[in-house]
Amino acid sequence: MTKTVLVTGVAGFIGFHLARRLLREGHRVVGIDEVNDYYDPSLKESRLHVLTHPNFKLYRDSLENKMAVTRVFEKRRPDIVVNLAAQAGVRYSLENPDAYIQSNIVGFLNVLEACRHYPVEQLLYASSSSVYGSNRKMPFSEQDPVDHPLSLYAASKKANELMAHTYSHLFEIKTTGLRFFSVYGPWGRPDMALYKFTEAIMKGEPIDVYNYGQMARDFTYVDDVIESIVRLMDIQPLADEEFDYVAPLPDRSDVPFRVYNVGNHSPVQLMDFIRIIEQKLGKRAILNELPLQPGDVPESFADASALYESVDFRPQTPIERGVHEFIDWYLAYHHALKEGIE
Structure with a gap:
């Protein structure tokens, strides 16, 4: 059935891929994105150019602008909202903490308020594997406590989950949190490792290797992430009828609230x-x-069993294939830019 889906952060990496998939499937996509300069806006503009479609409507607004968000909801009346807009980056949160409060907290509150006053079937929103913070039990499970974040970015994502639960409780908004694990692939962000490494190696420049290379990430290919989101859009979180008020699990509740890991369940050593x-x-x-x-x-390592149990899918693209797909895109994209300039 055709839906009207609001995608915030639609010019971003994941938002772009989700919007393109939804448009291919015949849905109406409403996008909100301020197209800021956290990284090169020309890449975001290129993504938006690809999204040109009769069923795509873009609003160049910030989620911090409550009136703008309200106007979009009032005019477009989305069936489903996928909130992917956020100030990303763990290291950048050390330099500009205010941006994380404004975008990730104030902006998300405005989305929740709009969902409250203009009811939707479901709100899905980006959380992050960073919420696991100093946890050392591997793999990370949604049922593990996440009370020790190591960055303001992680704290803001944990706050999003708490805010979503509150609105599920108070206003019965169906909310699904998506804890993404190191998403990568074509059209990826220039501030992420794969893009930075590829560019530096091509130019013969050094790459920064943190913890002296003793790191591992659960790299998750973007197509697997999009498949996970689309499948979760087709189900709605339900109140857990067996919810234990004495020993509650953090990934579910007695209200329509769920949280899922979206990861490849296969950590890769940084040097590999x-x-x-x-x-x-x-x-x-x-x-x-x-x-x-x-x-x-x-290290990050996702237990993706809950996702599999709910939608019969788990991310599993091999890292070699995903990296090759990204580099093929990177070379083609930059060749096209060069040809365009010349």
Whole structure:
């Protein structure tokens, strides 16, 4: 059935891929994005150009602008909302903490309020694997406590989950939190490892390797992330009839609230990741080894069993295939930019 889906952060990496998938499937997509300069806006504009479609409507607004958000809801009356707009980046939260409060807290509150006054079938929203903070039990499970964040970014995402639960409780808004694990793939962000490493190796410049390379990430290919979101859009979180008020589980409740890991369940060592990039490019990386940065964690590893049980799908794209797909896109995209300039 055709739906009107509001995607916030639609010019961003995941938002773009989700909107493109929904448009292919015949849905109406309403996008909100302020197209800021956290990274090169030309990449965001290129994504938006790809999204040109009769069923796509873009609003260049910030979620912090409550009146603008309200106007979009009032005019477009979305059936489903997928909130992907956020100030991202663990390390950047050390430099500009105010941006995280405004975008991730105030902006998300405005979305919740709009869902309250203009009821929707469901609100899905981006959380993050960073909420697991200093946890060392692997793999990370949604039923693990997440009370020790290591960055303001992580704290803001944990706050989003708490805010969503509150609105599920007070106003019966159906909310689904998505804890993404190191999403990568074509059209990825320039501030993320794969893009930065590829660009530096191509240019013969050194790459920063934190914790002296002793890191592992559960890299999750973007197509698997989009498949997970689309499948979760087709089900609605329900109140847990067996909810234990004495020993409550943090990923569900007696209200329509759920949280899922969206990860590949296959952590990759950072040095192996770099070798795959080197092999595809046919060029060695110059390593600048550095200590672990504040806010970073040495390893992430998703238990994706809850996602599989709910929608019969788990991310599983091999890292070699995903990296190759990204580099093929990167080379084609930058070749097209060069040709356009010349």
